[in-house]
Amino acid sequence: MSYxxxxxxxxxxxxxxxxxxxxxxRPRQDGGRPNYRSQRPxxxxxxxxxxxxxxxxxxxxxxxxxxxxxxKNLVPGTVSxxxxxxxxxxxxxxxxxDPKRSKLGAAIMKGLQQSGFRDGxxxxxxxxxxxxxxxxxxxxxxxxxxxxxxxxxxxxxxDLVFVCESRSNMAPILGDAKQPDGYADKLPAEGVDVVYQDxxxxxxxxxxxxxxxxxxxxxxxxxxxVKARSIDVTKYPTDIFKDIKRGFETGExxxxxxxxxxxxxxxxxxxxxxxxxxxK
Amino acid sequence: MKLTVQTKxxxxxxxxxxxxxxxxxxxxxxxxxxxxxxxxxxxxxxxxLLTETRRKVSAAVGEDTLIIQAVTTLDQLERAANGxxxxxxxxxxxxxxxxxxxxxxxxxxxxxxxxxxxxxxxMGGTLTAADKAAMDSYLDxxxxxxxxxxxxxxxxxxxxxVHCPNMTLLAGSRIAAQLLSHAGSLQRLATxxxxxxxxxxxxxxxxxxLKDRSHKAPKxxxxxxxxxxxxxxxxxxxxxxxxxADKLSLCARLDFFxxxxxxxxxxxxxxxxFTDW
Numbered sequence: 001m002s003y004x005x006x007x008x009x010x011x012x013x014x015x016x017x018x019x020x021x022x023x024x025x026r027p028r029q030d031g032g033r034p035n036y037r038s039q040r041p042x043x044x045x046x047x048x049x050x051x052x053x054x055x056x057x058x059x060x061x062x063x064x065x066x067x068x069x070x071x072k073n074l075v076p077g078t079v080s081x082x083x084x085x086x087x088x089x090x091x092x093x094x095x096x097x098d099p100k101r102s103k104l105g106a107a108i109m110k111g112l113q114q115s116g117f118r119d120g121x122x123x124x125x126x127x128x129x130x131x132x133x134x135x136x137x138x139x140x141x142x143x144x145x146x147x148x149x150x151x152x153x154x155x156x157x158x159d160l161v162f163v164c165e166s167r168s169n170m171a172p173i174l175g176d177a178k179q180p181d182g183y184a185d186k187l188p189a190e191g192v193d194v195v196y197q198d199x200x201x202x203x204x205x206x207x208x209x210x211x212x213x214x215x216x217x218x219x220x221x222x223x224x225x226v227k228a229r230s231i232d233v234t235k236y237p238t239d240i241f242k243d244i245k246r247g248f249e250t251g252e253x254x255x256x257x258x259x260x261x262x263x264x265x266x267x268x269x270x271x272x273x274x275x276x277x278x279x280k
Numbered sequence: 281m282k283l284t285v286q287t288k289x290x291x292x293x294x295x296x297x298x299x300x301x302x303x304x305x306x307x308x309x310x311x312x313x314x315x316x317x318x319x320x321x322x323x324x325x326x327x328x329l330l331t332e333t334r335r336k337v338s339a340a341v342g343e344d345t346l347i348i349q350a351v352t353t354l355d356q357l358e359r360a361a362n363g364x365x366x367x368x369x370x371x372x373x374x375x376x377x378x379x380x381x382x383x384x385x386x387x388x389x390x391x392x393x394x395x396x397x398x399x400x401x402x403m404g405g406t407l408t409a410a411d412k413a414a415m416d417s418y419l420d421x422x423x424x425x426x427x428x429x430x431x432x433x434x435x436x437x438x439x440x441x442v443h444c445p446n447m448t449l450l451a452g453s454r455i456a457a458q459l460l461s462h463a464g465s466l467q468r469l470a471t472x473x474x475x476x477x478x479x480x481x482x483x484x485x486x487x488x489x490l491k492d493r494s495h496k497a498p499k500x501x502x503x504x505x506x507x508x509x510x511x512x513x514x515x516x517x518x519x520x521x522x523x524x525a526d527k528l529s530l531c532a533r534l535d536f537f538x539x540x541x542x543x544x545x546x547x548x549x550x551x552x553x554f555t556d557w
């Protein structure tokens with residue numbers, strides 16, 4: 001994992017070059033990044049250089065030019081989402097994880113090598129929303145695992161409750177990830193194996209660290225989906241990702257965590273990145 | 281019996297294997313038992329969490345939610361009704377273009393077309409009873425739809441007068457409710473800065489501007505429809521929106537903390553500042 005030295009962007013903070021109001025329009029954000037966005041998402045084809053992992057626990061990847069991610073359905077026959085795709089073979093029923101709907105799916109499509117999930121993991125899921133990705137996490141950790149799904153918007157938790165009711169390893173919590181005190185007593189006292197966070201807040205990383213420090217077991221994994229646009233719309237997303245990386249490598253949090261995987265989620269999610277960290 | 285070294289060794293290995301299997305199976309047993317007890321406690325916790333979350337979701341439905349649902353539905357209904365009436369006018373004009381032309385407002389048209397009488401020297405075509413019936417049935421639906429829209433607007437007005445009296449007095453129930461829907465709750469509306477309130481409804485323009493300064497910053501969002509912003513000299517619109525947002529944010533705070541009714545005074549201050557209004 002490498003990134004450019006800190007002084008590479010030193011000129012960018014000058015107003016003229018940053019916003020391009022004197023020197024014409026601002027340059028394209030990522031320079032030579034291939035323009036995936038112009039392609040229709042349906043026609044996305046995996047670039048040759050991305051190698052998909054086939055060893056992620058609980059996840060089956062069908063390789064090919066148009067790969068698919070499958071998980072074994074925890075509740076065969078139950079439709080958790082009306083748009084989900086299901087397949088049945090001799091091993092049972094499988095559900096297809098759509099990378100356009102899920103950042104976990106997008107990260108796997110971009111070649112994620114370590115997910116941190118295992119059969120039987122206890123997961124704290126922050127920003128569960130309607131429960132699409134959490135339902136796949138529940139498939140992955142299986143009947144002996146458990147997923148605590150947290151969201152603070154009552155509207156989406158309404159949908160989430162229905163998903164949790166049909167899946168015996170999921171439990172909903174209506175609470176604010178910024179205030180761990182509000183739900184600390186609802187989680188297992190010994191901590192959790194995985195913290196997954198996908199929230200659109202300015203202080204995403206701070207909230208993530210707060211939760212990992214408090215709830216993650218030693219050697220546990222933290223999965224963080226970063227939405228650069230929530231942190232600062234005026235900054236370059238790649239710069240934001242670099243700052244976060246730098247924090248985990250040389251900053252204060254680097255003493256407690258180590259990055260084990262990092263993916264940018266383009267073209268599935270614009271200006272998003274996915275971090276997997278391990279607690280030392 | 282004389283045992284060879286070979287047999288002794290085999291025996292030793294077998295016993296070793298046996299003990300190992302035993303420890304392994306005990307380990308598996310312990311692990312399974314732990315999982316089983318873990319799952320039992322988890323199932324208990326899950327049950328409690330489901331009940332608690334259900335209760336919290338239910339408790340989260342308040343006045344704010346109801347007003348927001350009503351006003352967003354009203355906005356959508358208005359837009360839809362407008363398009364549908366347009367189509368209805370086109371259809372009716374084939375039968376009676378004179379009445380259709382004379383009615384300026386959509387509502388006036390719906391009232392005028394009700395009895396279905398047309399001038400003798402009409403430009404309209406000849407319709408059979410069945411043709412006329414099909415058209416009338418559609419127009420009747422439109423009348424119901426517009427009546428529904430008016431009822432909904434009255435409902436929003438009534439609700440807002442109680443929930444946010446200050447804001448309603450200064451901005452009207454419609455704009456006040458739209459601001460509320462942008463903020464998500466009165467609590468949030470009472471805590472955001474007035475500059476945020478000024479730009480509710482202009483999010484697209486704002487973020488376009490922030491991303492790339494080659495676009496101008498927006499001056500108003502929902503507040504554009506306020507009579508003050510509409511009536512002042514166009515050069516002063518931004519200023520008017522800013523002052524209005526300032527007073528409205530004071531109103532929101534009064535409404536949230538159940539303060540006194542001060543909107544009339546704010547209105548007077550604004551009227552002094554902007555004489556066009």
